[in-house]
Amino acid sequence: MRIAELHPQPDWVLSIIAEDGRIGRFDVTPYLEYEAFEELRDHNEFMKVSNGGYFIEWACGADLSADTIEARWEVIGKAASTTTA
Structure with missing residues (x-):
């Protein structure tokens, strides 16, 4: 999985x-x-997350791979396609 938006x-x-x-x-x-992940207990630190595409990373150095996220996330929908036929 590649993360497009976070x-x-x-x-x-x-x-x-x-x-x-x-x-x-x-x-x-x-x-x-x-x-x-201890520093992420501070909400301000949690909000400092950045998208690396195949991983996410916080300013404190904690990170998660897209594979880990994909294995444990809850899919709630699918974005509407913006392409036309």
């Missing part, structure tokens, strides 16, 4: 649009117990 939400959830148009939500809450 939008952090206030509830430690990431709204994600994959390059293939799938739209989903990824809950980061379970990862907050791990030392590498």
Whole structure:
């Protein structure tokens, strides 16, 4: 999976649009117990996420691969196609 768009939400959830148009939500809450993600308990730090396409990364250095996200996200829809026939 390649991440096309990434939008952090206030509830430690990431709204994600994959390059293939799938739209989903990824809950980061379970990862907050791990030392590498400890700084993300601060909401301001959580919001400092950037999209690397095949991974996401926070300013503190924590990261997740697109494969990890794809394995555990909740797909909630598909973006409408913008191409015409």
